[in-house]
Amino acid sequence: MTMQELFGIRLPIIQAPMAGSQGSELAIAVSNAGALGSLPCAMLSPDGMRAELQAIRGATDQPFNVNFFCHTPPTADAKREAAWRELLAPYFREYGIDRPEGSGGGSRAPFSAAAADVLERFKPNVVSFHFGLPSADLMARVKKWGSKVLASATTVEEAVWLEQRGVDAVIAQGAEAGGHRGIFLSQDLSTQVGTFALLPQVVKALSVPVIAAGGIADASGVAAAMSLGAAGVQLGTAYLLCPEAKTSAVHRAALKSNRASHTALTNLFSGRPARGIMNRFMAELGPINGAAPAFPLAADAVAPLRKKAESTGSGDFSPLWAGQNVSGCKEIPAAELTRALIR
Numbered sequence: 001m002t003m004q005e006l007f008g009i010r011l012p013i014i015q016a017p018m019a020g021s022q023g024s025e026l027a028i029a030v031s032n033a034g035a036l037g038s039l040p041c042a043m044l045s046p047d048g049m050r051a052e053l054q055a056i057r058g059a060t061d062q063p064f065n066v067n068f069f070c071h072t073p074p075t076a077d078a079k080r081e082a083a084w085r086e087l088l089a090p091y092f093r094e095y096g097i098d099r100p101e102g103s104g105g106g107s108r109a110p111f112s113a114a115a116a117d118v119l120e121r122f123k124p125n126v127v128s129f130h131f132g133l134p135s136a137d138l139m140a141r142v143k144k145w146g147s148k149v150l151a152s153a154t155t156v157e158e159a160v161w162l163e164q165r166g167v168d169a170v171i172a173q174g175a176e177a178g179g180h181r182g183i184f185l186s187q188d189l190s191t192q193v194g195t196f197a198l199l200p201q202v203v204k205a206l207s208v209p210v211i212a213a214g215g216i217a218d219a220s221g222v223a224a225a226m227s228l229g230a231a232g233v234q235l236g237t238a239y240l241l242c243p244e245a246k247t248s249a250v251h252r253a254a255l256k257s258n259r260a261s262h263t264a265l266t267n268l269f270s271g272r273p274a275r276g277i278m279n280r281f282m283a284e285l286g287p288i289n290g291a292a293p294a295f296p297l298a299a300d301a302v303a304p305l306r307k308k309a310e311s312t313g314s315g316d317f318s319p320l321w322a323g324q325n326v327s328g329c330k331e332i333p334a335a336e337l338t339r340a341l342i343r
């Protein structure tokens with residue numbers, strides 16, 4: 001089955017959900033252009049989610065995707081968090097911030113019964129998950145009201161695990177991808193492989209459609225993924241400069257600069273590995289630092305630094321999520337960018 005048949009769309013393209021960088025506006029533009037727009041919900045309250053879903057329903061009758069994280073919330077570890085704040089203390093002194101207290105900037109909640117209650121009223125065509133799947137009963141609820149379920153896999157093993165639990169399609173997320181790695185069966189980053197190594201192996205192992213993600217930036221990248229057996233593609237980074245995205249000013253500036261050619265996987269901003277443009281914070285603490293608290297707790301401590309630095313136009317302490325290929329980033333309307341991806 002093609003991805004277009006599965007989701008009821010015209011183009012085999014998904015605009016990747018990007019929590020913190022976009023909301024309904026980008027999703028609406030992409031869905032109205034004939035591809036699948038996505039609404040990321042990881043950083044939305046149930047009320048925020050309802051408002052965004054109402055905005056989408058009011059602006060398009062086309063299918064769209066609603067995306068959630070599925071991590072197990074960590075138990076707070078006061079000692080570890082204190083040690084982390086201690087490590088950041090010199091930066092707080094430098095910026096003249098007295099209270100290295102978190103400001104709740106960047107809290108992320110997993111899919112829950114409360115989120116399902118909101119979602120059920122909208123019954124979107126597609127629901128996608130990152131970091132595995134929700135509990136079997138929540139998964140059954142989503143499937144029962146008719147949404148197609150998608151989830152990210154970063155290894156063949158994860159892809160098989162997802163198929164066995166009933167997903168309708170799998171996103172093969174190569175290591176080039178911007179933002180958080182969907183990795184969930186292991187924490188070992190040496191298991192992470194590139195899109196063109198992962199994709200054909202996942203296609204071979206599964207019978208459900210496979211969607212390629214990571215490093216795809218233009219029509220020839222889309223065609224190459226399709227020739228390796230992808231039923232469709234998911235692009236995130238390419239949409240970050242579109243006027244409909246909510247990408248911050250420092251993030252936009254970094255994406256447009258030469259610095260964007262140097263990205264790394266880092267756990268400093270959330271506690272989980274995610275790909276972003278190298279900045280001062282990553283360079284000085286090492287992009288992966290064992291002292292960072294568990295996901296999503298690490299985000300809290302850095303929030304005041306990020307805010308202060310951004311107020312001076314600096315992205316030194318901001319997550320500048322981007323994939324390894326920013327050549328597709330264009331300051332053009334998302335509909336135009338979407339149409340240009342199909343030759």
Ligand SMILES: Cc1cc2nc3c(=O)[nH]c(=O)nc-3n(C[C@H](O)[C@H](O)[C@H](O)COP(=O)(O)O)c2cc1C
Nearest residue numbers: 016018019130177178179214215235236237321323
């Ligand atoms: C700014 C940004 C935020 C992201 N946030 C999410 C998210 O909230 N949920 C999710 O499933 N994937 C998220 N991702 C990962 C994308 O789903 C996708 O795997 C990735 O964008 C594909 O690689 P590319 O960026 O090279 O196109 C994010 C990616 C970026 C660049």
